[in-house]
Amino acid sequence: MERNIASATNQHETQNSIVKKVAPKPDDAYLSINTIHLGDTTLLLDKVHRESIALSIWSPPYNLGKNYELGMTFEQWQELIRTTICKHTPILISGGFLVINIADILCFKDKDMPRIQAETIGRRKYNITKKDIEEVLYEHPSYNKYDLASYFNCSEQTIDRRLHGNNIRGGKYETQTRVKLVGGLLEEWALDSGLYLYDRRIWVKDPAWQNSKWASLSYRAVDEFEYLYVFWKPGIVKHNRKRLEAQEWTKWGSRAVWNIASVKSNDCHEAMFPIELPYRMIRLLTEPNDIVLDCFMGSGSTAVAALKANRRYIGIDKEAEYVNLANSRWIFRTY
Numbered sequence: 582m583e584r585n586i587a588s589a590t591n592q593h594e595t596q597n598s599i600v601k602k603v604a605p606k607p608d609d610a611y612l613s614i615n616t617i618h619l620g621d622t623t624l625l626l627d628k629v630h631r632e633s634i635a636l637s638i639w640s641p642p643y644n645l646g647k648n649y650e651l652g653m654t655f656e657q658w659q660e661l662i663r664t665t666i667c668k669h670t671p672i673l674i675s676g677g678f679l680v681i682n683i684a685d686i687l688c689f690k691d692k693d694m695p696r697i698q699a700e701t702i703g704r705r706k707y708n709i710t711k712k713d714i715e716e717v718l719y720e721h722p723s724y725n726k727y728d729l730a731s732y733f734n735c736s737e738q739t740i741d742r743r744l745h746g747n748n749i750r751g752g753k754y755e756t757q758t759r760v761k762l763v764g765g766l767l768e769e770w771a772l773d774s775g776l777y778l779y780d781r782r783i784w785v786k787d788p789a790w791q792n793s794k795w796a797s798l799s800y801r802a803v804d805e806f807e808y809l810y811v812f813w814k815p816g817i818v819k820h821n822r823k824r825l826e827a828q829e830w831t832k833w834g835s836r837a838v839w840n841i842a843s844v845k846s847n848d849c850h851e852a853m854f855p856i857e858l859p860y861r862m863i864r865l866l867t868e869p870n871d872i873v874l875d876c877f878m879g880s881g882s883t884a885v886a887a888l889k890a891n892r893r894y895i896g897i898d899k900e901a902e903y904v905n906l907a908n909s910r911w912i913f914r915t916y
């Protein structure tokens with residue numbers, strides 16, 4: 582292990598010395614602050630000023646088959662996250678942090694895995710077809726998947742599967758779906774990049790499943806929690822107890838488990854996290870006016886949280902629809 586850490590540091594130092602010899606870029610080559618930029622994060626991170634980011638906080642694609650990650654293989658997903666983490670080392674300030682919000686597991690189809698066999702007793706079958714749903718949508722064009730689920734008295738997953746053939750909750754019910762712990766992967770990629778696991782918190786979402794008609798064909802749990810992995814770039818960390826009120830320290834600042842309701846049904850983004858999540862991390866780990874980065878910005882939640890906490894932000898997302906939404910943003914007026 583020690584050899585790994587040393588070689589990671591040497592590698593990092595070598596990278597730094599190579600980069601230092603490159604002529605400085607003109608200012609317009611860098612991403613402007615308080616803006617959400619359109620593009621692939623693995624390319625745009627090269628356009629962030631070195632040693633400028635106090636905190637980078639993001640929730641990447643989870644490899645669950647959402648629209649913005651369709652067609653991506655597990656190998657491509659690993660490459661995306663590994664490269665993104667690696668590109669943080671030069672842009673974080675010394676003593677700065679990278680926080681990754683992700684579910685601890687990810688499910689993906691593995692045709693080599695023995696099929697999980699089950700005899701299911703008393704299963705309720707939904708005979709809803711794509712055509713049935715489309716007819717209702719024709720009558721009620723404003724219906725979202727939750728309205729449709731309520732109309733058909735089924736789960737929103739059933740609606741999603743019928744309409745898009747996808748499976749937004751990761752397909753744990755399928756017979757050849759493997760469950761993969763991702764924390765170890767993130768830790769390994771971060772360490773290779775000279776970033777050290779500093780902390781991790783558990784985000785317990787509301788029991789959203791209470792309202793869901795989700796039914797699994799297995800005894801596997803429906804996870805209502807995710808993690809926040811906190812990585813540290815070596816350097817001095819300013820400890821300022823005044824960042825939070827006394828009762829905030831007691832309630833969440835010093836606590837490992839955070840109970841925060843997830844974002845319910847919305848038509849803006851299929852994977853928004855609650856503003857409270859980045860807001861807490863920003864208040865805990867940065868000072869006013871610091872720059873906060875979210876390179877998978879989605880609907881702009883981190884930008885809202887940064888402004889609310891009097892910090893600056895830089896955002897990146899590859900989907901023009903989300904960038905427009907986040908930049909124009911009804912949500913900026915709602916914090």
Ligand SMILES: C[S@@+](CC[C@H](N)C(=O)[O-])C[C@H]1O[C@@H](n2cnc3c(N)ncnc32)[C@H](O)[C@@H]1O
Pocket residue numbers: 620621622623639640641642643649661850852853854855876877878879880881882883897898899900903
């Ligand atoms: C889990 S969502 C983030 C949601 C966000 N935290 C919010 O509250 O709205 C992941 C986002 O990453 C974006 N994304 C996926 N791959 C990307 C890439 N290579 N470069 C930039 N953005 C990407 C997707 O478009 C999606 O909006």
